[in-house]
Amino acid sequence: MPLVTIGINHKTAPLDVREKVVFAPEQMNNALHELIELPGLREAAILSTCNRTELYCNLQETAPHGPVIDWLGQYHRFDSQSLRPYLYDFSDADAVKHTIRVASGLDSMVLGEPQILGQLKTAYGVAAEHGTLGKYLRRLFQHAFAVAKHVRTDTAIGSSAVSVAFAAVSLARQIFADLSQQRALLIGAGETIELAARHLRGNGLTEAIVANRTPERAARLANEIGAMAISLTDIPQVLHQADIIISSTASPLPILGKGAVERAIRQRRHQPMFMVDLAVPRDIEPEVGTLDDVYLYTVDDLERVVAENIASRYEAATQAEEIVAAQTEHFMGWLRAQDVVSLIRSYRDRAERTRDDVLHKAQRQLAQGRPPEEVLTFLAETLTNKLTHEPTAALDHAARDGRLELIAAAHELLHLPRDTNKP
Known part of the structure; x- marks a missing residue:
């Protein structure tokens, strides 16, 4: 009953490769049903974030992994052979350990960040909703969630509010010494933007604008943080007012182009703009980074910032890894026991x-x-x-x-x- 995890993440592939294999939320239904139809595949779930895309599978004993890898490339119209150097392929105990480490934040760009656990729970929920989970993956995910809670409770891995969103705000503080004097434009209304909004407010920012494709979601977040809500189509009218722009949407195409930012800079009389693009695929055209008076950062650029916050977590991570190792063996014991159930x-x-x-x-x-x-x-x-x-x-x-x-x-x-x- 081989359990398999095949994926790509921020450690194995650059952003321009990762963004080519992202599954947008509206693709999940079709993707899961295509994946589960592959020969020899019994169960499947897909995790897709700005930093990783992973396929969790339960295969028949003799089923090869190759067709799953080929499917990932073909689904995204990406040459499978070109994709393979960036992929990792874990089986059985290694797959179990990897899943638990991901849930516990031990495989994240920001060590110990809690956001990935919510994303993994969402992936689990979507797969369960579409009927692609069975006994083994369901048990694996539930076990991983329980271990992640154990790790967070019994170690100091989550002792400080460190996340990609927090790293973005930390970088903003390096550009603008006093955030209370700045105005932020937050594009998107998902969990990452919510975290960024909280961190900005916690660091003194009082004026913000929330833009989202769905005005109701923008209004909901705006009400929570005392901000103004607009639709994505209204961004060009307010872009020049923003000193800080943080964007994280699921849009397949860029939200902000070089021309729109150039016009905003002229209206601002060349006052600097700090922009963080946390989306994969990117929300902000890379060419924007070539403009004077614009400081543009992507999720990959945040590695330097987050590294400063990681040092204090290594001791906790060592303890967490011991928990993960023990709980991996515990799960493998349960898995082996299933062989003698009949x-x-x-x-x-x-x-x-x-x-x-x-x-x-x-x-x-x-x-x-x-x-x-x-x-x-x-x-x-x-x-x-x-x-x-x-x-x-x-x-x-x-x-x-x-x-x-x-x-x-x-x-x-x-x-x-x-x-x-x-x-």
């Missing part, structure tokens, strides 16, 4: 049939008027003989054939003393 069920069924047969005979004897003590003796002796006959016969044959390993296994399974002649 064997255990068959053994119990046979024992119960034997019990019922002997019990029926004993009840018939009682009905015929035989003394209860005699019937109880018959029941105990007959049941004991029937339940022990086959195992003892097998042990006798094993001893005659010199199969010492089977005898040793019997000692362990049946909890028998090594020397039965001893009292």
Whole structure:
């Protein structure tokens, strides 16, 4: 029952490769149903964020991983051979460990950041909604979520509010010493933008504009942080008012182009603009970064900023890795146990049939008027003989054939003393 994780992330691929294999929310239904139709694939889930795209699969024993990798490339019209150098491919215990590390924030750009756990829960929910989860992936995700909670509770991995959004705000503070004097334009209304809004307010910013494709979502977030809400089409009219622009949408095309930013800079009389593009694919055209008076950063650029916040977390991460290792083995134990479930069920069924047969005979004897003590003796002796006959016969044959390993296994399974002649 191989569990497999195939993916690409910020460690293995640059942004211009990662953005080519992103699954937008509106693609998930179609993508999951295409993926689950691959030969030999029993269960599937897809995680797609700005920093990673991962396929979680349960394959039949003999099913190869190649078709899954080929599908990922073909779905995004990306040459599979060109994609392979950037991919990782984990199986069984390695796949389980990776999933738990992702959920715990140990594989994130910002060590220990909690946002990825919510994203993984969303991926789990979407796969469950579309019926592509089964017994094994469902159990794996639930186990990963529980371990992530354990890690966050029992270590200092989440002791400070570190995330990509926090890193963006930290960088803004380096550009503008006093955020209370600045105005922010937040494009999008998802979790990343919500986090950025909270961090900005926590660092003194009081004026903000929220732009989103859906005005209702923009208004909801704007009300929470005391900001103004607009639609994406209104951005050109207010862009020049923004000192800080943070964008994170699921748009397949850029939201801001070089021309619009040039006009805003002229209206601002060349006062600097700080722009952070947290979206994959990018919301802001890369050419914007060539403009004077514009400081444009992408998610990859944040690595330098977040590195400053990681040093204090390494000790906690070491402790967290020990938890992950132990819980990976715990899950693998459960997984191995599933291989003998049918064997255990068959053994119990046979024992119960034997019990019922002997019990029926004993009840018939009682009905015929035989003394209860005699019937109880018959029941105990007959049941004991029937339940022990086959195992003892097998042990006798094993001893005659010199199969010492089977005898040793019997000692362990049946909890028998090594020397039965001893009292």
